Amino acid sequence: MSNMNRRSFIGLLGAAAGLGLAGAPAIASAAELLPKKGRRVVVVGGGYGGAIAAKHIRLHDPSIEVVLIERNRSFVSCPFSNLVVGGFRDIRDNTIAYDKLAANHGIHVVYDEVTAIDTAARKVVVSGGSLGYDRLVLSPGIDFRFEEIEGYDPVETPRLIPHAWKAGEQTLLLRRQLVDLPKGGTVVMSIPLAPFRCPPGPYERISMMAWHLKHHNPGARIIVLDANPDIVSKGALFRKAWEKHYQGMIDYRSGSRVLKVDGRKRSVDNGVEEIRGDLVNLVPPQKAGLVAHRAGVVGEDGKWCPVDPLSFESTLVKGVHVIGDACMAGAMPKSGYSANSQAKVCATNLVRLMNGQELVDPSHANVCYSYVTEREAISVAFVYKVEGGKTVAVPDSGGVSPDLSEEEAVYAQSWIRNILHEMST
Template sequence: MTLNRRHFLRTAAVASAASLGASRTWGAGHGKPKVVIVGGGAGGATAARYIAKDSKGEVDVTLVEPTRTYYTCFFSNLYIGGFRSIESIGHTYGKLAAEYGINVVHDWAVGVDRDAKTVTLAGGSVLNYDKLILSPGIDFVDGAVAGWDVTSQNAMPHAYKAGSQSQLLKAQIESMPQGGTFAMVAPPNPYRCPPGPYERVSMVAHYLKENNPTAKIIVADPKPKFSKMALFQEGWANHYDGMIDWIGPDFGGGDVSVNADSMEVTIDGEVTKVDACNVIPAMKAGRICELAGITEGNWAPVSGHTMESRVDPNIHVLGDATNQGDMPKSGFSANSQAKVAAMAVRGALTGSKVFPAKFSNTCWSLIETEDGIKVGASYQATDEKIAKVDGFISATGESAELRAQTYEESVGWYAGITSDMFG
């Protein structure tokens, strides 16, 4: 499967056109139906744009996002590795407001009253909604890594919410002494962007190979295997032989504590002094899902047919925050789910035609310069979950030409999806 910016946008346009149908006017006296969307990433920004664009002004869309510049978590590892600038992964909301009439509110959503159908913002405003879409991404499970909490994130960054955390981690890697040690504490399943930590290891190794070749990388991992494991391990052996020490649960990777004050990592009782440390804790749905009372455990269960919350039919949940079935927690997944939700919401509010839900995902990773790999699948909604239909993955031993093509494909996809999100 080859995907570039033009193909991605053409596919998106076809999906959008397919969702258009005969519409009706919202009931007399009600004015325009109101949709509030919380979270301006791959799920929320896409949903806002598609509802506004396809409803042709029939729906009042408000997008709540605290940051004025949104940095994508996907491709942030390439910034850490020196392949992208921080500016290239930052995006603003001006086109959504100017071209699509979306009311973009830069504030935090701090409460949802499901009975009154209102969202309360930190600044004191209260927004009414007919349909609410929550796409808040992830937060972290308290106490997931012994010795670490969010007050430790300056000393031991997670960099799993891109932007300043990404810049901080990159700066710490660049400041490592020659021959120093970088440590990563990898997260348990499920977590945002399954290949993400291991692409990050590759990008850190790329930087160190060029600038600090005697440095070492330790990865403490509670999982016995991870996405694209054979591909990453092949790449690490080929490009960074002897630099990366991956420690799985059989050797103590699940028995980890950290001390941010002394910059120490303890793995299975053995204390190691480190110079930079990336702690990626266990994850859960963004806080607003808990405040709305729509989570079960750490995630928000949804129907794959519409991305509708299984707790409240007037709330749809997208992306990383969901418990939806077989799809990974990736930007591509959130974008795909957003189009299904947008179609369902617009259908409910305007009477436009709704087609059966279909989903797709691809996750690309860069191991070394032009050494790109990918994994992906297509999915369909069942009454129980979003179910995988078929899939594909890069093979070990692929030619350098194919790997370079895979990397270029990912660059084209990034341009396409960010255009699809932000206009």
């Protein structure tokens, strides 16, 4: 079957599932979707980690078949989504498709939801059937620990008070609510305890919302309820930016963890007081994407996946590798750049494992840019290595940018262009 025909075939199955003609079949009875001819790696999740892992496995060894399973036809980037909230980036510029990646590297893309994984039989189940694998790479990103916030309804609450911590509709909803904020109104933003996806992300978002309000709604203010003892990343630079550009607009309260929410009243409760906002942006605490829980690769903490730092193979289940936000990667932050770097290391050593070769020692890099106004940005960068079985930051290999600057924003623009291009071609 040609690539095109195979894609349409899978597309048809997906459509049938959407019409309710095929449910989520039990693992044993699920019909094989693409019969396995040779060695195959299945990658679940076509985001910052998965798309790159799929590509690099094929680049390292084209004799290995790669099937990438992704629930969405296009991918919307969280990096730069705060600029969409701020009103100076179009969400279409954050969106990529998979056609070129698939065609350029001979990757089979299956657009479907992974509903179950049988790691003993080495099978992944999607609504259209099952797929066998020799090795599995999971890069499902995050899901939320809604149950830790009293009153949070996973369906209704985000429609009233968006988290916008997965980009797309939620980002646009938050943007609309910010534009519609009553004159002189109050925004409440709540930040969960670390670790969470993108340590500087909440503080960049505060800056972007403040930028919008300063220019379109003077008198409006932002109350920040941070569960952490202080700003988690680039603290001194964010404070400097808020002092310089948004004086008197941001009421930052550390050690304030939201325990209860009322979506209809637009209020949150931190155990001491109930705080109402005209707009509430509640970012819930997080855990590895649900599919990792289904695969049995989540560690004792019930949140994240322990992995071998050289191959990213799960320490709990053989043959399953976990990269990106879902894994525990020592000192590396949960960022798109980290996921990209982990994907390349994982692909290299996974192929070496499949070919009976020795594993190579990795070197990782991470840079995280954050916008603080429409023109100025700040950054943090580090190199990471494996030492004593752990991924650690190389001393003096990086640090934060010296100041807020327009130059950093130019670097940031190049970064997003390059990384989205790399993921989609």
